Amino acid sequence: MSSNDRPFKALVLSIVKHEYIPLAVDAHPRFELVAVADDASAPEWVHERNQEFADRFDIPYVKDVEKAFSDYDLDLAVVSSEAERHCDLAVRASNAGLHVISDKPMSNRLSECDRVVEAVQRNQVRYLLWNRNFLPAVIQARETIEAGTIGDLYAIHVDFYFSKDAGPPKGSRAQGNSPINWLERQRDAHADGSDGGVGVAPLGELQIEGIYPLGYVRVLTGAKITRVFTTTATHFHQANVDNNIDDLAAVSFEMDEGLVGTLCMGRIGAASHPDIGEIKINALGTKGGLVISEARPEVGIYYRDQPKAEFKHERIANENDFLLMENFATAIDTGEDTILNETDGRDTVAVVQAALESSKTNRPVNVP
Amino acid sequence: MNLAFAGSASEAVRYGSITNRIEGANWSAFVPMDGADAAKGKEALGAFVVEDSIDALVEGHSKELDAFVIHSASESLQEAAKSAGKAGKPILAGPLLASSHGALAALTSEMNGSALVPAFTWRFIPAIQSLKASLDAGKLGEIGLIRLHRWHSEASDMADRIIPAIDIATWFFGHRPTKIFSLQGTSGKDYIQVHLQFEGDGMVVIDDTADLPDGGDYFSLTVIGGTGAAYADDHRNMNLVVDGVHPHAIRTGQGEAHLIGQLKAFVNHVRGEAAETLTTQDAADVLDVSDTVLGRVGSVAVWKDGSYEFE
Numbered sequence: 001m002s003s004n005d006r007p008f009k010a011l012v013l014s015i016v017k018h019e020y021i022p023l024a025v026d027a028h029p030r031f032e033l034v035a036v037a038d039d040a041s042a043p044e045w046v047h048e049r050n051q052e053f054a055d056r057f058d059i060p061y062v063k064d065v066e067k068a069f070s071d072y073d074l075d076l077a078v079v080s081s082e083a084e085r086h087c088d089l090a091v092r093a094s095n096a097g098l099h100v101i102s103d104k105p106m107s108n109r110l111s112e113c114d115r116v117v118e119a120v121q122r123n124q125v126r127y128l129l130w131n132r133n134f135l136p137a138v139i140q141a142r143e144t145i146e147a148g149t150i151g152d153l154y155a156i157h158v159d160f161y162f163s164k165d166a167g168p169p170k171g172s173r174a175q176g177n178s179p180i181n182w183l184e185r186q187r188d189a190h191a192d193g194s195d196g197g198v199g200v201a202p203l204g205e206l207q208i209e210g211i212y213p214l215g216y217v218r219v220l221t222g223a224k225i226t227r228v229f230t231t232t233a234t235h236f237h238q239a240n241v242d243n244n245i246d247d248l249a250a251v252s253f254e255m256d257e258g259l260v261g262t263l264c265m266g267r268i269g270a271a272s273h274p275d276i277g278e279i280k281i282n283a284l285g286t287k288g289g290l291v292i293s294e295a296r297p298e299v300g301i302y303y304r305d306q307p308k309a310e311f312k313h314e315r316i317a318n319e320n321d322f323l324l325m326e327n328f329a330t331a332i333d334t335g336e337d338t339i340l341n342e343t344d345g346r347d348t349v350a351v352v353q354a355a356l357e358s359s360k361t362n363r364p365v366n367v368p
Numbered sequence: 369m370n371l372a373f374a375g376s377a378s379e380a381v382r383y384g385s386i387t388n389r390i391e392g393a394n395w396s397a398f399v400p401m402d403g404a405d406a407a408k409g410k411e412a413l414g415a416f417v418v419e420d421s422i423d424a425l426v427e428g429h430s431k432e433l434d435a436f437v438i439h440s441a442s443e444s445l446q447e448a449a450k451s452a453g454k455a456g457k458p459i460l461a462g463p464l465l466a467s468s469h470g471a472l473a474a475l476t477s478e479m480n481g482s483a484l485v486p487a488f489t490w491r492f493i494p495a496i497q498s499l500k501a502s503l504d505a506g507k508l509g510e511i512g513l514i515r516l517h518r519w520h521s522e523a524s525d526m527a528d529r530i531i532p533a534i535d536i537a538t539w540f541f542g543h544r545p546t547k548i549f550s551l552q553g554t555s556g557k558d559y560i561q562v563h564l565q566f567e568g569d570g571m572v573v574i575d576d577t578a579d580l581p582d583g584g585d586y587f588s589l590t591v592i593g594g595t596g597a598a599y600a601d602d603h604r605n606m607n608l609v610v611d612g613v614h615p616h617a618i619r620t621g622q623g624e625a626h627l628i629g630q631l632k633a634f635v636n637h638v639r640g641e642a643a644e645t646l647t648t649q650d651a652a653d654v655l656d657v658s659d660t661v662l663g664r665v666g667s668v669a670v671w672k673d674g675s676y677e678f679e
Contacts, residue, residue, distance in 0.1 A: 161592060170594065229563055231569075235592075254553070258553055272592065272595075282575070284575075286555075289577070291602075293603065363679065364668065
């Protein structure tokens with residue numbers, strides 16, 4: 001199925017969310033997009049987005065997933081549907097013998113993730129949950145830790161404050177107005193890319209963005225989180241208030257191998273940071289500490305009449321997308337694991353699920 | 369205003385260096401503590417009187433003095449405060465008056481009503497003052513999260529280390545936390561992480577280690593509010609030395625502004641110009657929290673009926 005001489009052929013399995021994933025697939029010389037597919041029963045707005053993407057890339061759009069599996073010579077599926085459909089599409093692709101790249105979050109349900117783990121492993125295909133572990137600063141953190149510069153890790157802390165807005169601010173709904181419908185708000189947000197939680201089921205920031213910082217913890221420590229104590233809040237956005245989901249969270253955690261750590265994260269609003277957000281990794285080891293800003297390297301660009309929405313500090317030398325695809329190609333070639341495989345993804349969802357339970361019960365919760 | 373200073377010679381040098389920043393106040397007397405060089409301390413402060421003990425100073429010069437400043441990290445701080453209390457004059461004592469609620473209660477019970485002002489010098493650090501001013505001005509909105517990283521290289525009592533961080537958090541929120549949780553891990557390192565929840569939806573996360581290699585420390589305080597955020601992070605305040613190996617980060621210092629701020633506030637309080645000052649009750653509230661943080665690591669404590677209970 002795979003050879004360095006033949007590009008890997010990718011089926012885009014719904015493209016209602018982040019285009020950057022199929023775009024990264026398309027941009028890598030060893031991959032090519034062949035078709036877009038989705039279930040005929042998908043809502044019309046999903047078909048519209050799928051069709052628009054297919055037209056732009058001059059590839060067919062097939063409204064029958066299984067037919068697309070059989071009609072095209074495929075190697076992988078790229079899943080970027082509504083969050084609650086990620087796993088089902090991934091399982092079906094795995095059962096068709098396709099490797100899978102999935103948008104985040106892996107799912108909003110742990111039972112669905114378990115289905116993916118079973119299907120991927122039974123079918124001996126490779127799975128990659130999209131992540132940011134190849135950002136230059138994260139690579140630097142990993143290399144520094146692996147070189148033993150700060151000794152053996154005993155604690156890790158991630159600050160992940162994402163400054164994109166998510167609709168009107170908390171407290172802005174006028175009396176008598178209806179609560180914000182989650183899906184409608186996410187659909188509207190597609191234009192500015194703040195639709196990371198697109199789907200019918202409302203998703204808090206832990207569920208939507210938690211994969212990124214938890215992915216850092218996973219790749220930097222190699223350890224699993226076993227127990228969490230969490231506090232959450234709905235502090236910033238009316239859509240989160242109306243749908244009773246968090247937009248700010250703090251997680252204290254214990255890991256195997258005796259490590260401990262914390263994660264503080266939230267969608268803190270565009271007014272709270274000049275760029276995409278304050279995102280940092282603080283690691284403590286037996287020989288010292290490491291303070292890493294995820295944004296680096298960056299350049300500052302300021303000019304007259306600069307649009308308010310334009311970040312004044314521009315990240316540079318970011319090859320995360322290419323390196324993820326390179327990692328995926330290597331995994332297909334060699335049978336090795338990807339940098340964030342199905343088990344890692346499942347464990348992340350398990351941590352988030354335990355964290356949310358902890359925030360409701362006000363007690364530490366073991367990670368299932 | 370005539371102030372008496374009791375402490376080490378090195379602290380006398382620090383306090384002496386800021387004398388001209390405190391208008392209308394001077395150091396009249398010096399009591400060396402912790403084996404201090406009396407002559408050096410006297411000269412640094414420009415003091416007229418040196419006595420071997422606070423008891424002797426109180427006995428011989430009480431009428432000439434308006435207030436006492438005692439700065440000692442040693443166990444003798446509390447004894448010195450009690451001695452100074454006999455003069456019935458205001459006393460600023462620090463850097464940390466007590467490490468536990470019980471120790472503070474024992475001390476205050478013996479102060480005979482003297483005005484004992486606990487030093488909370490960290491509150492006067494320029495970066496912290498700036499963040500607090502932003503909060504008080506309403507720029508940041510209601511606090512959602514305070515995140516504090518504090519790493520040291522010098523071993524010290526863990527309670528002493530976490531008290532400033534807990535005080536900053538509770539001071540910013542304006543009230544005590546309703547839930548407390550802490551972890552240390554199994555590494556055996558001199559380390560703790562603290563997780564606090566406040567009424568409403570506020571939260572605080574602190575990590576503190578004393579296991580950095582010699583010569584380095586790190587501090588970062590982030591306040592996330594409903595309408596804004598503020599970042600006081602050493603990482604943002606580093607300059608570089610390029611000397612042929614790796615570039616070295618060097619932090620731009622904030623001078624003695626915290627000491628000046630603390631002393632000005634105290635002097636204003638003594639003069640009656642500042643309506644409020646820090647009280648031993650403020651310190652007791654903070655120590656109640658820090659005692660609980662260290663009380664049962666790994667368990668959740670909940671504020672219930674006037675005290676913390678572990679669940």
